[in-house]
Structures are given as C-alpha cells and as structure tokens.
Amino acid sequence: MARNKYPEQTVEHILSVSAKLFIEKGFDKTSIQDIIQELGMSKGAVYHHFKSKDEILGAVMRRHFDRAAQMLDELVAYTQAANAREKLVRILEHSIADPEAHAMDRILSAQIKNPQFVVAGIQGGVNKDAAIIAQIMMEGREDGSIHTDYPVECAEVFMMLVNIWANPILFERTLPETSRRLTFLQHMMKQLGVDIVSDALIQQIIDRHTEMGGYQ
Known part of the structure; x- marks a missing residue:
C-alpha cells in the first residue's frame, strides 16, 4: 500500500465529512x-486513522472545542x-448568538449524558474558556468595572x-x-461583584435550548 504523504489533510477531510453527516443525519x-x-475512501484508509465512529466523534468534538476557543480569542x-x-458582556452575548459557534449543538446535546463527554466539557470550559474570561475580569478590576478578589474562581464557577x-x-x-436558574446565576454573579449576565444573554441561552428541543 502506498504511503499517504498528507495524513493531516486526510484526517481533516474525514472529520469535516463526518461532522457534516452527524449534523445532517444525527450521530446515531x-x-x-x-x-x-x-468520503469516497476505502474502509482500510478510514480505519487507519480511526478505530470506531465514537473515536471519530471524539476527534470532531475536540476540533469543535478548539475552534470555539479560537473564536473566543478573536x-x-x-x-x-x-x-x-x-x-x-458583549463577548458572552456574541458567543451565544453566533450560529457557527453552535453548529454542533445537536450532536453535543445527544451526548450530554455520556459521563466522559460531560467531564471533557467541564475540563474544556475551565481550562480554556474560563482562563480567557478570568483575564478580562482582572482587567475589570483594574478599570473599576468588576469588583472581585477572585476573578479566576468566579470565571471557573460561571463556566461550570x-x-x-x-x-x-x-x-x-x-x-x-x-x-x-439563569436568573439566579445572574443574581449570584452580581453579588460576587461580576455583573456580566445580562437579560439579553439569559434570553439567548433560553432560545438556544428551545431551538434544540431541550426542555421537558
């Protein structure tokens, strides 16, 4: 078998096509x-990079989280x-409203009760997103718009x-x-000196879950 000269491109192609199908048809x-x-590829070529559909999903999700973190940086x-x-406040509202950032939401919601997935989500939120939010909170302490001695902890609790x-x-x-619960979160963050949960953000979160059929 000829060696693939561009394995990174092959993996990216597999992930892009898989993500498209997961969104259109659902993971299951x-x-x-x-x-x-x-893909138009052989079964052996796909299995050379991924052992199962679950492994492909894991890679798709990691890529999605990495891109979301990059968008937050921007x-x-x-x-x-x-x-x-x-x-x-503006960053949080824009993050919720951006359709590209939530393209994978239906796949995420289908996996939400998978313990490994939940743990990975918590780790990603705390290790990546919360760190960025905490930095802005520190800037808020300097300009007087945020009043907390615990910006890192506030950011982590907020994300979780x-x-x-x-x-x-x-x-x-x-x-x-x-x-x-979102109203309570708004009140709690305000009491902590970090008034960042706007009424608009609450409504955007509610609407996003409505679109996914997330309520009982």
Whole structure:
C-alpha cells in the first residue's frame, strides 16, 4: 500500500465529512459506511486513522472545542467597549448568538449524558474558556468595572454553572425551571461583584435550548 504523504489533510477531510453527516443525519443514524461512502475512501484508509465512529466523534468534538476557543480569542482581541465588564458582556452575548459557534449543538446535546463527554466539557470550559474570561475580569478590576478578589474562581464557577448546572437537557428541566436558574446565576454573579449576565444573554441561552428541543 502506498504511503499517504498528507495524513493531516486526510484526517481533516474525514472529520469535516463526518461532522457534516452527524449534523445532517444525527450521530446515531450515521454509520461508518455512510462516512466511507461520502468520503469516497476505502474502509482500510478510514480505519487507519480511526478505530470506531465514537473515536471519530471524539476527534470532531475536540476540533469543535478548539475552534470555539479560537473564536473566543478573536472576540477578545476585536471587541471594543467602554470597560472590561461591558466588553465581557458583549463577548458572552456574541458567543451565544453566533450560529457557527453552535453548529454542533445537536450532536453535543445527544451526548450530554455520556459521563466522559460531560467531564471533557467541564475540563474544556475551565481550562480554556474560563482562563480567557478570568483575564478580562482582572482587567475589570483594574478599570473599576468588576469588583472581585477572585476573578479566576468566579470565571471557573460561571463556566461550570452556565454549561452544566443550567443545562436543561442534562437535568431534564422545564423552561421555567431553567429560566429561574439563569436568573439566579445572574443574581449570584452580581453579588460576587461580576455583573456580566445580562437579560439579553439569559434570553439567548433560553432560545438556544428551545431551538434544540431541550426542555421537558
């Protein structure tokens, strides 16, 4: 068998095609054979890089999280505001509203009760996103728009609560129950001196879960 001179490109092609099929058909309804046919590659070529559909999904999700982190970095670099608190509010609202950032949401929701997936999501939120948010909170301490001695801890708690605790799919909650928890999160962050959960952000989160059919 001839050696593949461009394995990185092959892997990227497999992930792009697989992600497209997962979005269009759903993960459970997409078979390895569907992926192979769409790729126009041999089964051996696909299995050379990935041992199973679950392994492909894991790689697709890691790529998605990496791209989301890159988009957040770009938002931080280009978002203009009067102060750090306002900048962070705008970044959070834009992140929720951006359709590209949530292209994989239906796949994510289907895997939300997978323990390994949940742990990976928590780690990604704390290790990557929270670190970026914490840096802006530190800037807010300097300009007087954010008032906390614990910016790192506040950022980590915020990410865990908004991504996990307030997720209606994970805990099988109704829309009113989810809305109440988001309002509590808004109140809690304000009491901590980090007033970053706007009414608009709450509504955007509620609407996003509605689009995914996430409520009981």
